[in-house]
Amino acid sequence: MKIENVDAIVLRAPIETPVKTSFGIMHDRPAVVVRIRDTDGAVGWGEVWCNFPGCGAEHRARLVKTVLAPLLTGREVVDPAAEWRRLTEATRILALQCGEAGPFAQAIAGVDIALWDLAAKHAGLPLWRMLSDNASAESGPTIRVYASGINPDGAEELAARKLDEGYRAFKLKIGFGPEIDLANLKALRRLIGPQGALMVDANQAWDLHRALELVPHLRDFDLKWLEEPLAADAPAENWEALTKATSIPLAAGENLRGIEAFEAAVSAGILSVIQPDVAKWGGISGCVSVARRVLQAGRVYCPHYLGGGIGLAASAHVLAAVGGPGMLEIDANDNPLVRGLWPAMPQVSGGQISLPDKPGLGVEPDQAVFRTYQVE
């Protein structure tokens, strides 16, 4: 496929209830959509992670338009993974000079997703099927999901709504003080019963001392995992000390970047659940290879994701392609950019979704979303 045009669009959807994490609040829901058109007129869609800081979406879109688009326009692309490596290498020194390895990796991830969408459309295959290793019986269009981003305010009401919608697994945001965290945990465990899966995300809120103080209180909730109790860059010995102090499986990965960082995380053996974000680092190319490595090592691959519908579909396809016991993270908060960008998003039933048999990612964004929410 020969690339004719690469564009990035910034969407911002106003929300009534801000999304709270222990490190910051989202007052609107942003998305950076990548649209790549080839000379046959086919279009591939991608999405760039841009949740924080609040002003960051426009900058990332400009990185796509001014740094990456000139490197791709007019090029014959055969293998998106080779293109991902080429773009990473071609911008490596510039990213170092800017001190912006993260935003560059995010922008490249969004482009990678769009190139894979385009490649799978040309192949006439759903992306998960194109990516799946035929030797593995693990691949398949049906994947387990969980309701994520459950805020400290109104946690029980939101979880009850998601339970009604068909979810069977739930992840609560914690790190707001033991009183609030434990009251919410008690309410959620009561609501979902012993069969429901419950996880917590501290979003890097604690130092080791605080984490050691708090983990014993989490013991009685039968948690499937505790996510980012420490900063992603906390010393390895702190992570190790925490693993020794608790039997709750630890999860992280959304704030790791690079094959080497994931390889180190897998071989350190501390994390039970590893969560790369397809729109934040690696795109499809990097995340499929990390996911396979995670599964080989006997760990759980769970895609991290909390953005619009295109990145969600991309995460679903990676999970469907590699299989394993992981679950797709689906934002429980209302965000018009999820279904707006992925109108055919499947309904959740019995804690699962089944990807439809459409070529590519199967996202054909609703044009009304662009008319309503496009800011750049």
Ligand SMILES: [Mg+2]
């Ligand atoms: Mg998280």
